[in-house]
Amino acid sequence: MSIPRLPVPETSPQSRWLGPLRTVSILGALIAVVGVIAVPLRAWPNLLLAAYYLLGIGLAGAIFLAIQYVSNAGWSVAIRRVPEAMIASLPVASIAMLVLLFGIHDLYEWSHLDILAVDKILQAKRWWLNIPWFAGRMVFFLGMWLFFAFALVRLSRRQDEHDGLEYFNRAKRYSALFLVVVALSLTLASMDWIMSIEPHWYSTIFGIYNFAGLFQSGLAAIAILAIVLRRAGPLEGILTSEHLHDLGKLIVAFSTFWMYIWFSQYLLIWYSNIPEEASYLVHRQEGSWAIFTVLNVVFNWVIPFVVLLPKWTKRNEGVLLKVGIILLIGHWIDLFWMILPPFMRNGPQVGLWEIGPVAGAVAAAAYLTLRSFAKANPIPKNDPLIVESLNYHS
């Protein structure tokens, strides 16, 4: 069977969305900039949320690619250009993360020397939680992720131009190494950036909890973008309901995984009921924060699990699109629930400073992905598994 070559024309249908998406992302960035000057204590945490959200989309794309490579997966090759394009979010997200270093005193209690002087617990953690070491780790983590993610993209694009398996096999080796690297670094990064907002509290499951949310929202983004690109043209006749079926299965699986991990964290804290651990949950169950706790579970697990349980809903693009959007909103709720409570002791506030940055991040992810997608062949051309993927039956 010959492999169709479908170059994206200059005026591809999806290119008319690029303008509005760019406008929304610039507006979001402007709101964040005005916010950190006008209301720093409200804007910095939301900028952290937005940057982490955008970073998650790009990183999830790279993790998805690596998993497909190491497991020698054939089904996903036809839609592989979608997660590859999502990696374009990583550089912008990395810059946004580095900007956060300017807000370190507004975000992290442990960065204040006067608080440190009277706090024995924070003094004990000082060897890890101090500004130079924190910034150094951030640069190191971001650098490694950028290196591996773009190596995977580059190898896949080179495979397009070459016969044989050289670049395919190299991508596998990079993937295996990347999965080890990202498992360790994402654990430390999530503890640094999110958990240390409340430096007296700790949870050893926090890294995998963050990975679960990140990968789940990444899968939702892959499904949404693939469906959108099929409607717009480039993936028409390539993305079939068989691929959607497998994406749907992964979404159900990782939604349940997220719930499993969320509950594992909850259960251990609830069971032992020690003040230093339980204060985290007590605060999140009081007043209107309790609404966020419930919505978090409903959006990230109850709705996706119940809706995607039958076979036909996983294969239906309309249903999958709506569940994907619910999951992307759910991921925002999850991050808001993790990051914001210490800054909003009197209950959650959702206004311009909260919606602006994250809307910008979502628009930026869509803009960067669609722009990057248009630059390459819509399917990997010389990949050894592409024919299997185009004729795939799940």
Place this chain on the structure above:
Amino acid sequence: MTERLLVATFGGERDIVDATRAAKDAGYHIVDVYAPYAIHGLDKAMGLRPSRLPWICFGLGLTGAIAKLWYQIWTSATSWPVNVGGKPLSSVPAFVPVTFEIMVLFAGVGTVLAFFFVSRLRPGKHPKVLYERVTNDKFVLVLLQNDAAFDVSNVRALLERFHVERIEERLTEAGR
């Protein structure tokens, strides 16, 4: 009562799927298709109804979860109340892990048993192999000659388009 069967042997995966689809479209009654391994898309070619096993799995999972949750609440709060760390007697979070495990156990084991039951597989069952090479490298389509309109020469012409290797007629006891 006996049934007249027509047993057609093929040499390739593509041929058996296409021949099955053609026989289905031509209105013949397909008794079954035998292959050395699972073939994707064969179920659609045969026009099989979607499996009902997911419903059995769902029902069993739900039964297991509800039964186990009820049992834990009954033992900890009604039958033999035990105060654990000052927590309420029926503390549902503590019951969730076991409820989850029993749900998985019921759904998983129950679905396998239901599959064996539906497929009439049981220990000590003597396999009736239609044609020995179907366990190795051949593919077999079995059609039912159920009425006078069944014309073997027509069927032969249809199947020869898909490189049929051998056609034979067999008489079998009904309710194989």
